[in-house]
Amino acid sequence: MSEAPHLTFDLDTPGVSTGNLVVPKGADCEVLSLPVFSCNRGEGPSLLITGGNHGNELEGPIVARRLVEWLPEAQKCGRIIIVPEINPLAVQAWTRNTPIDGKNLNRVFPGRSDGSVSERIADAISRVLLPMVDTIFDLHSFGPTWNYPPAVITHPIADVDLMTKTLRISEAFKLPVTLLWEHDDTAGMFDTWAHSQGKIFICTEFGGGTISAEALTIYEAGVRNGLIALGLVEGIAEYPTFRQQRSGQTLETNPSDQLKSPAPGIFEPRCSVLDEVKQGDLIGILHPMDSLSADSIDVRAPTTSIVCGILSGVYVQANEEVASLARPLAI
Numbered sequence: 001m002s003e004a005p006h007l008t009f010d011l012d013t014p015g016v017s018t019g020n021l022v023v024p025k026g027a028d029c030e031v032l033s034l035p036v037f038s039c040n041r042g043e044g045p046s047l048l049i050t051g052g053n054h055g056n057e058l059e060g061p062i063v064a065r066r067l068v069e070w071l072p073e074a075q076k077c078g079r080i081i082i083v084p085e086i087n088p089l090a091v092q093a094w095t096r097n098t099p100i101d102g103k104n105l106n107r108v109f110p111g112r113s114d115g116s117v118s119e120r121i122a123d124a125i126s127r128v129l130l131p132m133v134d135t136i137f138d139l140h141s142f143g144p145t146w147n148y149p150p151a152v153i154t155h156p157i158a159d160v161d162l163m164t165k166t167l168r169i170s171e172a173f174k175l176p177v178t179l180l181w182e183h184d185d186t187a188g189m190f191d192t193w194a195h196s197q198g199k200i201f202i203c204t205e206f207g208g209g210t211i212s213a214e215a216l217t218i219y220e221a222g223v224r225n226g227l228i229a230l231g232l233v234e235g236i237a238e239y240p241t242f243r244q245q246r247s248g249q250t251l252e253t254n255p256s257d258q259l260k261s262p263a264p265g266i267f268e269p270r271c272s273v274l275d276e277v278k279q280g281d282l283i284g285i286l287h288p289m290d291s292l293s294a295d296s297i298d299v300r301a302p303t304t305s306i307v308c309g310i311l312s313g314v315y316v317q318a319n320e321e322v323a324s325l326a327r328p329l330a331i
């Protein structure tokens with residue numbers, strides 16, 4: 001029988017401490033030791049911050065490392081646990097999924113102790129860390145092939161009270177977009193499991209494309225605002241500047257807002273994120289590349305909406321998502 005997942009240190013130690021979350025070995029992989037930071041300032045909220053759930057979204061691990069630098073000075077109460085990379089195998093391979101088992105870590109929660117390596121990581125987080133906190137910030141981004149605004153997203157939650165609290169804290173990040181996202185593939189997500197345990201789960205989507213210093217400043221400000229909202233650090237929450245504006249909007253999107261490629265080819269964007277579009281406006285053009293006599297195909301807005309995300313110059317297969325639309329949240 002293999003050992004159980006565990007921490008190499010006591011999270012109840014007052015003040016700052018560091019150690020590892022040990023994910024036991026299995027048939028496919030040796031033991032993993034994930035670096036863990038803890039700052040325990042006694043009574044107050046308890047928060048887990050995770051990055052590197054998907055290995056090609058490195059904004060999260062970078063912001064998590066920055067937090068480790070300044071939190072010891074700034075944190076006034078409560079408990080904050082940070083795991084900058086929950087999936088180091090995917091981060092090192094710069095892939096969305098875990099290379100060893102090909103699985104999406106964010107679809108295998110709560111995991112399995114006798115499963116493949118992604119399932120063992122999820123099991124370790126679910127069993128060892130999740131019970132110790134009441135709130136989770138899981139730091140994602142849209143990855144290198146998307147244009148996406150700095151956002152906090154949440155999926156619809158059946159528990160009305162938890163939904164209200166989650167939206168309130170999401171908006172408190174003061175990022176340009178807070179998005180209520182009705183997703184058609186939520187089984188096994190970290191947030192779905194955390195919600196089932198009554199936890200507040202905040203999922204950031206820190207933009208897309210390459211990672212600029214300017215963008216990281218916005219993301220870090222968003223997390224700081226979230227920490228202020230929870231009462232873990234002191235300060236005044238302010239909107240970071242994004243495209244010369246300091247404001248935020250709350251939007252909603254559902255599966256029918258995903259625009260799909262009509263054929264294989266290169267997608268050329270013809271609008272920018274947060275553009276307001278009317279029915280029939282041009283979103284982008286799909287260029288089939290196997291024949292120059294094949295017509296390029298317009299992708300148009302089916303309804304009045306706001307462009308939330310758009311693919312940037314990528315070769316796609318037929319029926320792949322090329323743009324994501326949204327509308328102001330109807331309260």
Ligand SMILES: [Zn+2]
Nearest residue numbers: 054057140141
């Ligand atoms: Zn992600």
